Amino acid sequence: ATEVVRGSTVFTTHTPVEAGIERFPKDMMEHYFTSFVKKTGMSWSQFWELGRTEGGEEKSFFMTNLAFRTAHKSNAVSHVHEEVSKRMWYDVWKGFNISDIPIGHITNGIHTMSYIGERMKALFDTYLGPEWRNNITDPEVWEKVPDIPDSLLWDTRYELKQKLLNFLREYLSTHWLKYGYTKTWREEFFSKINPAALMIGFARRFAPYKRADMLFYDLDRLDRILNNPTRPVHIIFAGKAHPNDEMGKGIIKRVIDVCRDERFRGKIFFIEDYNIDVARRLVQGVDVWLNTPRRPYEASGTSGQKVVANGVLNVSISDGWWCEGFDGTNGWTIGPVVKGYSPERMNVDEDDGQSLYAVLENSVIPTFYNREISGLPEKWISMIKKSIQTLMPKFSTERMLLEYYHTMYLPTAEREHELYMSSHKMARELADWKRKIPTRFSSLRLLDVSIEGIHGDTVFVDQPLTVNARIDPGKVEPGEILVELVIGKKDGYEFASTPDCVPLHVTEKTPDGILIYSTEYIVKYNGPYLYGVRVLPYHKNLAAKQETGLILWA
Structure with a gap:
């Protein structure tokens, strides 16, 4: 039954955040699942093994481990999230290299037509042709974006911003009445709203790792940024915290407190009752979208993808989808630019806060306010066009679903069909082999390995290495094992990149049954x-060579 379930299951892991990883204590699992396990015919130890983890939490049942161990294919939701997930869940495939962990990635995308403003749709219809709507993933469609006149694009952006500000005034007026703010106070507040100001948006779930309050690290510096008389800046916050997330609710309180600070009155706004209507207005109307997660906890993130079609630029920590999206011309990165896994840094909040202020002061604000002879911020508009060109075809649900279909769902459906057509005989045979192979594999001995052509741990490019391994197969048939050379450039105690995996083949069998495996490898660097x-x-019906969890190294 486990093989049948595995043959028809795809698992997508969605978060590296501890609060999102479900686990249950042993006594609870025994209370609710003892009778269920008996009905399946499994022993309790077999069932527990599916959700077990090593280390300090061996008395907890991890749902993520269960999913990985009973899935034909597994994926993360961005490239960097794949790297993070492989390290997080290494114990499920203990003994394998990080690069061998069978977790791929399909980066999240958004339904573009649900978030793009009507004025931007009309602009694209005119200059890209109406066929763009059905060809969002085609890069050639977006090659026409530079043809859009700068003045028309800028006017469209201004209209979208005006719609947002009109909504903001109406929304705040209605909500502030119930809080007892006087008409005079409200009018003074609204008089400070400048429609020509740079508008920054931040709207999402107020989870602590998303650091909505990063802008408040240095309020005096923020005061100078927002209240610059010639280059004013406004910030709009919106979002909700989980009812049980006290830290998240505390961050919302901090945002509201800063909004009420006299220095920031009419400069910083918080929209309550966040919903999809508010989200659409924000992603269409702001100038800049701010994303400040604590790396590496942003699995993907999609809010920044929703702003692209509306001509809004991203300012983001290098995490999640932005690691793949940012190219140096289509937005800004806070802190170091990261393309793969990067361990957490010390003092990260302070460093990122300082970097955010510097990016705003030295890059974002000057680019927005620098006007050419035409009266337009031509560099800003050029970045908008670059953002649309480079990001629109990559981060849509159409692209995402096609990747899921071809790399995850179709291969899994084919596996399920294969099992079904054999009346599950193949599944029963594989399950029986898996039950017996651990005992037989334990009798195998890797006697020694010799490598000719290597000096210490150093090799030279184009030099051939000859590798031989002497193996006593014990009770295992030669056809039941894979012997592989794993080799790659060194970075400390890890491979610098995905290593080469080269099979060794039987070249000799000694009279006493010892098998000699050999291969040759040409050094690349x-x-x-x-x-x-x-x-x-090895079994011909294994979906992946890591499935048994058994491995012997030399």
Whole structure:
């Protein structure tokens, strides 16, 4: 039954945040699942193994472990999230290299037509042709974006901003009545709203790792930024916290307190009762979209994808989808630019806060306010066009679903069909083999490995390495094992990149039954290398070589 379930299951892991990883204590699992496990025919230990993790929480049942162990294919939701997930869930495939962990990625995308403003749709219809609506993933469609006149694009952006400000005035007037703010106070507040100001938007779930209050790290510096008489800036916040998230609710309170600070009255706004209507107005009307997660906890993020079609530029921490989206011309990155896994840094909040202020002061605000002879911010408009050109075809649900279909759902459906057509005989045979192989595999011995052509851990480019391994197969048939050389450039105690995995083949069998496996490898780069030879159980019906969890290294 486990093989049948595995053959028809795809699992997508969605968050590296601890609060989103469900686990249950052993006594609770026993209370609710003892009778269920008996009905399945499994022993309790077999069932527990599906959700077990090593280390300090062996008495907890992890739902994520269960999903990984019973899925044909698994994926994360961005490239960097794949790298993070492989390290998080390494124990499920203990003994394998990080690069071997069978978690891929399909980066999240958004339904573009649900968030793009009507004026932008009309502009695209005119200059890209109406066929753009059905060809969002085609890069050629977006090659026409530079043809849009700067003045028309800027006028459209101004109209969208005006719609947002009109909504903001009406919304705040209605809500402030119930809080007892006087008419005089409201009029004074609204008089400070400048429709020509740079408008920054931040709207999402107020989880602590998203750091909605990063802008408040240095309020005096923020005061100078927002209240510059020649380059004013406004900020609009919106969002909700989980009812049980006290830290998240505390961040919302901080935002509201700062909104009420006399220095920021009419400069910072918080919209209550966040919903999809508010979200659409914000992603269409602001000039800049701010994203400040604590790396590496942003699995993907999609709010910044929703602003692109509306000509809004992203200012974001390098995490989630932005690691793939940012190219240096289509927005700004706060802090270091990261393309893959990057460990958490010390003092990260302080460093990122300082970087955010610097990006705003030295790049974002000057670019927005710098006007050419035409009276237009031509560099800003050029960045808008670059953002639309480079990001629109990459981050749509159409692209995302096609990737899921071809790389996840279709192969899994084919596997399920294969199992079904054999009346699940294949599943029963594979399950029986998996039950027996651990005992037999434990009798195998990797006697020794010899590598000719390597000096210490250093090799030279184009130099051939000859690798031999002597193996006593014990009770395992030669056809039931894979022998592989794993070799790659060294970075500390890890591979610098995905290593090469080269199969060894039987070249000799000694009279006493010892098998000699051999291969030759041509070195690609000079310098220090990591390498090893490993043996894994093999069955023709395994979906992945990591499935058994058994591995022997030398």
